[in-house]
Amino acid sequence: xxxxxxxxxxxxxxxxxxxxxxxxxxxxxxxxxxxxxxxxxxxxxxxxxxxxxxxxxxxxxxxxxxxxxxxxxxxxxxxxxxxxxxxxxxxxxxxxxxxxxxxxxxxxxxxxxxxxxxxxxxxxxxxxxxxxxxxxxxxxxxxxxxxxxxxxxxxxxxxxxxxxxxxxxxxxxxxxxxxxxxxxxxxxxxxxxxxxxxxxxxxxxxxxxxxxxxxxxxxxxxxxxxxxxxxxxxxxxxxxxxxxxxxxxxxxxxxxxxxxxxxxxxxxxxxxxxxxxxxxxxxxxxxxxxxxxxxxxxxxxxxxxxxxxxxxxxxxxxxxxxxxxxxxxxxxxxxxxxxxxxxxxxxxxxxxxxxx
Amino acid sequence: xxxxxxxxxxxxxxxxxxxxxxxxxxxxxxxxxxxxxxxxxxxxxxxxxxxxxxxxxxxxxxxxxxxxxxxxxxxxxxxxxxxxxxxxxxxxxxxxxxxxxxxxxxxxxxxxxxxxxxxxxxxxxxxxxxxxxxxxxxxxxxxxxxxxxxxxxxxxxxxxxxxxxxxxxxxxxxxxxx
Numbered sequence: 001x002x003x004x005x006x007x008x009x010x011x012x013x014x015x016x017x018x019x020x021x022x023x024x025x026x027x028x029x030x031x032x033x034x035x036x037x038x039x040x041x042x043x044x045x046x047x048x049x050x051x052x053x054x055x056x057x058x059x060x061x062x063x064x065x066x067x068x069x070x071x072x073x074x075x076x077x078x079x080x081x082x083x084x085x086x087x088x089x090x091x092x093x094x095x096x097x098x099x100x101x102x103x104x105x106x107x108x109x110x111x112x113x114x115x116x117x118x119x120x121x122x123x124x125x126x127x128x129x130x131x132x133x134x135x136x137x138x139x140x141x142x143x144x145x146x147x148x149x150x151x152x153x154x155x156x157x158x159x160x161x162x163x164x165x166x167x168x169x170x171x172x173x174x175x176x177x178x179x180x181x182x183x184x185x186x187x188x189x190x191x192x193x194x195x196x197x198x199x200x201x202x203x204x205x206x207x208x209x210x211x212x213x214x215x216x217x218x219x220x221x222x223x224x225x226x227x228x229x230x231x232x233x234x235x236x237x238x239x240x241x242x243x244x245x246x247x248x249x250x251x252x253x254x255x256x257x258x259x260x261x262x263x264x265x266x267x268x269x270x271x272x273x274x275x276x277x278x279x280x281x282x283x284x285x286x287x288x289x290x291x292x293x294x295x296x297x298x299x300x301x302x303x304x305x306x307x308x309x310x311x312x313x314x315x316x317x318x319x320x321x322x323x324x325x326x327x328x329x330x331x332x333x334x335x336x337x338x339x340x341x342x343x344x345x346x347x348x349x350x351x352x353x354x355x356x
Numbered sequence: 357x358x359x360x361x362x363x364x365x366x367x368x369x370x371x372x373x374x375x376x377x378x379x380x381x382x383x384x385x386x387x388x389x390x391x392x393x394x395x396x397x398x399x400x401x402x403x404x405x406x407x408x409x410x411x412x413x414x415x416x417x418x419x420x421x422x423x424x425x426x427x428x429x430x431x432x433x434x435x436x437x438x439x440x441x442x443x444x445x446x447x448x449x450x451x452x453x454x455x456x457x458x459x460x461x462x463x464x465x466x467x468x469x470x471x472x473x474x475x476x477x478x479x480x481x482x483x484x485x486x487x488x489x490x491x492x493x494x495x496x497x498x499x500x501x502x503x504x505x506x507x508x509x510x511x512x513x514x515x516x517x518x519x520x521x522x523x524x525x526x527x528x529x530x531x532x533x534x
Contacts, residue, residue: 035457040441044455122453144483151485157457160492162471163480165457169467170474172460174482204476231477 003075006109007087007327012130013114014092015314019133023301024249026181026221026314027132029092030139032147033166033175034125035157041167042102042120050104050120056154057119061108065149069142070110072117077105083332086323092130097121115142122167123175125150134245136178136238143176144234163230173230178238180245185220185298186255187248196248197222204228205244219290219317224248256302271299278346283339289320289346312349319345359385438462491531498527 014027035041039053054076061072077085077098085099093113098105098121108117118126127146129139150156157165163173171177187193197207208223224245226237259267274295278284284292297313299305318324320342326333329341359367365385436445439462443455448463460467471478484493501524508517 037457040456041454043451043453044441044443147483148486152487155488156485158485158489158492159457159460159480160495161479162460163482165454165460167453169452169454169470172471173475173477173480228475228477230471230475231479231481232475233482 003073006073006075006091006093006113007084010091010315010319010324012091012093012318013112014130014132015311015318016132017310017314019131019135021134021249022132022310024183024252025134025245026183027092027130028135028139029131029179029181030129030136030143031177032125032127032143033123033164033171033177034127034147034150035165035167036124037155037157039124042122042124043167045103045120047104053124054104054106054119057117057125057150058106058108060150060153061117063149063153065152066146069146069149070115072108072110072115075107075109077102077107083323083327086321087327090318090321090323094118095121095126115146117146123171134180134249136180136242139178140176140234140238170227171229174232174234174237175229176234176237177225177229178241179223179225180241182222182224182245182248182252183220183294183297184222184248184252185294186259187252188220189259190255192251192255193222196251200224200244200248203240203244205241218287219294221290221294256298260302267302268304271295271304275299275305275350278343279350280347281343283336284320284343284346285339286320286322286342289342290317293317293320293346308350316346316349319349357383359383361385436463436466494527494531498524498531501527 014029017026019025019028036053036056039045040049042050042053045053058074060066061074066072075088080088085094088094088107089096089099091113093109093116094107095118098107098118102120104120106119108119109115114130116128116130118128127143127150129143131139131142159165164175166172166175184193187196200207204227206225206227208225209218209221224241226241228237232240274292278289278292278296293313293316296305296308297310300308300310300313319328322338325338325341325345329337333341357367359365360382361384367383367385370381370383437443438455438459440458441455443459445463445466448454448459454460468478484496501520505517505520505524508514508520
């Protein structure tokens, strides 16, 4: 089955590390929530009503207009085992909610995995665009065009005053949630991060960890996204996020310069220690892995580590997650076995010749 | 300081509740907080649902209706509910999720305070569906022009006002024709 491909390899378009500001902005994500008129929202839908939505969405996905936007493959959640679902979550292609709680949940994925359209998540349709680097407008351009293709055929639930109607009142209006994943090690090291996070909350934006709501900011990765969806236009939402993210990027750059000028040896020591540990360790816990990888990524950015690529770091970020490790092993693993496999995977990746 | 509830363990959670200007302070230990989860708002899994329903239940008017619906007494007023999917306001305020798109219409203005709290706004300004939203787009433009017209009249800038008046006429004709 071709859909196995999405689970087998860790590679996704967003990991390329090629986009603008890729040294700090790992990836950009844009999500558009849409619902159909005269269909109860997924939470209240019966199985047959939910199936009807899947059929309608799939039909549009197979139309010529959509084919012009990409070749999509449908993956139904009930066809996957728990590990396979976990892998898709770890690659950010589906949400934990779709994997665990949806009925008749499905996802349409394009070939380079930059577009995923979730069906019967909290809303009928959730279009997600995931790009490497800092590409907010590009993501919106792709997303809004796919939205238009659906809208030509499907009757969206839209209201003149409230905008696009969504299951949760926090998404109503534009239905968009834009986010950028930022790698901010220097702001964490110089202990400026809390001050910045507090300021962010006051300008209508939120910060979360790597895997969204409720997740920890592991490996100095922070997800910055808009909170307000009603009463602001898409352009304003995006430019607000853009300018705040830009300021944070500047702050991170300044902090990196400061560390290089004032604590050069301590910084180099930290980076080389992490590099050394990952090169030789025989077991590594996932929390330690993300912290050490963060150090290595910083080392690459400031030119200390030369024979490892940022792409490899992104890949390792996903490959060392519990779901991917176990799926790759083809079996369930105990935490100890996982730590051992994780250490081996990292060693192999860091020493392989073709990755530099 | 020891926990106010059990008096044995040290108090690790210090809460200040302000309801309608009335301030109450609690000093409790974690175990009692867990047991008394309801009273103190539940620390365990405090998600967006609880947050939203917290926002909704703060409205004393709504609280009254919620308890009415729970008791199942047929009061003089029917509980507010969506006629399409049957979701009541009380159910919505509990789950924080709508049942269908018609809920927005049936629950109507009641939702304004909630939207204002979440978004600071109640009105959508942004993308409008291309196919089904054509009229809406024109109507939105009309509203904007009409308020601009009033402003120009108030400022006695009649030339500009006349210009806008003509544009309004053209748009109204366009709507009538479609």
